[in-house]
Amino acid sequence: MYKVDLPVDESALRAVERRRAAEAERRSRIFNTRTRVIGVDLRALQKQQEDKRERLEMEKQRDMAHYLLRVSLDDMAMQQNKEEEELRRELAEDLVQYRAIHQRAEDSRDADISYDRQGAPNASISLSDSALGPASMQVFLGEGINENEKKRAQMEMNEKNLRAQKEEKEKQEREQKNRDLLTGRELMEKDLRAVQLNTLEEECKREARIALSHYNQAQAEERSEREQQERLRREGEELAEVWYMVTSDLLTERPEAANRKTESSAEGPRVLTDRWKGMTPQQIGDIHRTREEQCLEKERLREMERQRDVAWDYHLTEQARQQEREEKRGKELERERRVQLDKYNRQLAREQQAHQHYLDKKLYTNRPTVQYFTQFSTSSR
Numbered sequence: 001m002y003k004v005d006l007p008v009d010e011s012a013l014r015a016v017e018r019r020r021a022a023e024a025e026r027r028s029r030i031f032n033t034r035t036r037v038i039g040v041d042l043r044a045l046q047k048q049q050e051d052k053r054e055r056l057e058m059e060k061q062r063d064m065a066h067y068l069l070r071v072s073l074d075d076m077a078m079q080q081n082k083e084e085e086e087l088r089r090e091l092a093e094d095l096v097q098y099r100a101i102h103q104r105a106e107d108s109r110d111a112d113i114s115y116d117r118q119g120a121p122n123a124s125i126s127l128s129d130s131a132l133g134p135a136s137m138q139v140f141l142g143e144g145i146n147e148n149e150k151k152r153a154q155m156e157m158n159e160k161n162l163r164a165q166k167e168e169k170e171k172q173e174r175e176q177k178n179r180d181l182l183t184g185r186e187l188m189e190k191d192l193r194a195v196q197l198n199t200l201e202e203e204c205k206r207e208a209r210i211a212l213s214h215y216n217q218a219q220a221e222e223r224s225e226r227e228q229q230e231r232l233r234r235e236g237e238e239l240a241e242v243w244y245m246v247t248s249d250l251l252t253e254r255p256e257a258a259n260r261k262t263e264s265s266a267e268g269p270r271v272l273t274d275r276w277k278g279m280t281p282q283q284i285g286d287i288h289r290t291r292e293e294q295c296l297e298k299e300r301l302r303e304m305e306r307q308r309d310v311a312w313d314y315h316l317t318e319q320a321r322q323q324e325r326e327e328k329r330g331k332e333l334e335r336e337r338r339v340q341l342d343k344y345n346r347q348l349a350r351e352q353q354a355h356q357h358y359l360d361k362k363l364y365t366n367r368p369t370v371q372y373f374t375q376f377s378t379s380s381r
Helices: 010-030 042-102 147-247 281-363 370-374
Strands: none
């Protein structure tokens, strides 16, 4: 095999160079402390904002161009429709004018045949057939033969058809008349049946009203009888109540009636408030004695309450003094604890200073240089 020098792929080399330049630009942007603010790339953000504004502006311009194009196309379509309508109208007018000038009925090939039928004046040529020649013949062989018989047969046929149609119409009218007669008879029967049913219904309603009237009358008589009996009973009760009130102890004003023993009081006589006429002097004296005893009892209770309040105040004073002594003792203990803690903290500070002096002066003597820190963060990835 022979060794052949193949050309180097320049596209791959350009791609490598492009990636290297992008990596260098990205590294310079990321490791630049002046443009980096708490991890935010201001230049990239500004570039994104500019790109977004340009994109929005392009979209706005594109939408405006589409709108203007749509408006222009609409105008063109409307103008084209208008032109087509105008052209169609002009063509129709030209066609009517052409027909009126060049396609008249009297100029057609059949004008000489149908002209007489249209009520036109006699336009036949007064010359003889021998003088005109074969090309100018007005009547041909076989025309006009048995024309009267044909017309008579046609009239007979029309008369026959008219008679058949008249008979058919009369037959249909008779059938329609019979149907109307049957329908009227059925309607009359239905009306008669409805009248009979209405009569029966009215009779039933009248009987029902009579029965209801009898029932209401019986109910009214029974109710009036009950009201009469109730009125007699109420009058008897009122008379009995009046007689009782006249003969009772309420109107006679007897004091003994208030102390009468009743069935509901099993312990002895009790005072009836509706018949009580006032207290006796003995009862009034008992009330005064009871009130004096209650006043003495209330004074004794007040004295006992005052003594209890004095004892309770003394107890609270003793408790406050005891609590104050406890607080003083607690503050003294807290002060001693703080003194011991300060001594312990000073001892720990001295030990920490000694340990830090050992680390700085004896253990960590080989400090890292600037070259040690520059070997980190050399890539942006």
